[in-house]
């Protein structure tokens with residue numbers, strides 16, 4: 001299925017030279033854009049469900065699309081609560097494509113991530129795992145600020161802690177993600193080729209079927225890093 005996806009092409013072949021400057025700027029000045037009411041409403045719904053479940057370890061599937069990965073992560077981790085967040089109401093509503101009944105520990109939410117990350121942080125709710133699976137690569141050289149690690153909310157996302165993992169079919173994205181984590185003080189950042197036996201997202205399925213090599217970056221975010229970002 002979908003075996004005709006083209007690999008990412010870009011005139012950018014290595015990490016963007018401006019990334020360190022951009023991260024330093026974002027660290028120095030917190031992202032202050034007001035939170036949109038619909039994101040606060042989505043967050044309140046999440047918080048109520050997570051608290052009713054007894055506040056189990058929390059996994060965030062950030063940019064979950066149709067939520068297939070949310071489904072799989074929840075099925076694999078019955079003792080955790082998995083929240084899949086995507087800004088596209090259309091994609092979120094397609095959870096009808098889930099291969100089985102909704103796991104009781106999964107919730108899909110339409111929300112914008114920069115707001116959702118900050119609301120989690122403001123409420124003091126930490127993550128146990130944080131997935132950013134196949135984000136839009138924004139491969140044009142001028143689009144650095146649109147990649148997640150170039151976004152002003154990225155430090156707030158990292159300050160949620162846990163094990164963070166980003167997957168992509170564009171190695172430059174994953175390399176930049178790793179550089180950004182290291183600049184924020186994260187150590188033991190692993191970047192590696194990735195060949196999943198069982199793909200868990202539609203993009204992962206499509207890229208594997210098209211023969212694309214895949215990469216991932218993952219790291220454990222420790223308390224000293226969180227404290228450093230929040231200073």
Ligand SMILES: C[S@@+](CC[C@H](N)C(=O)[O-])C[C@H]1O[C@@H](n2cnc3c(N)ncnc32)[C@H](O)[C@@H]1O
Pocket residue numbers: 062063064065066069085086087088091111112113114132133134135136201202203204
């Ligand atoms: C390339 S798709 C990947 C979807 C899914 N993770 C997968 O692997 O199949 C990227 C997703 O990120 C979502 N997204 C992009 N920017 C977002 C934002 N600011 N807040 C929430 N979701 C966002 C898009 O709506 C889209 O569904």
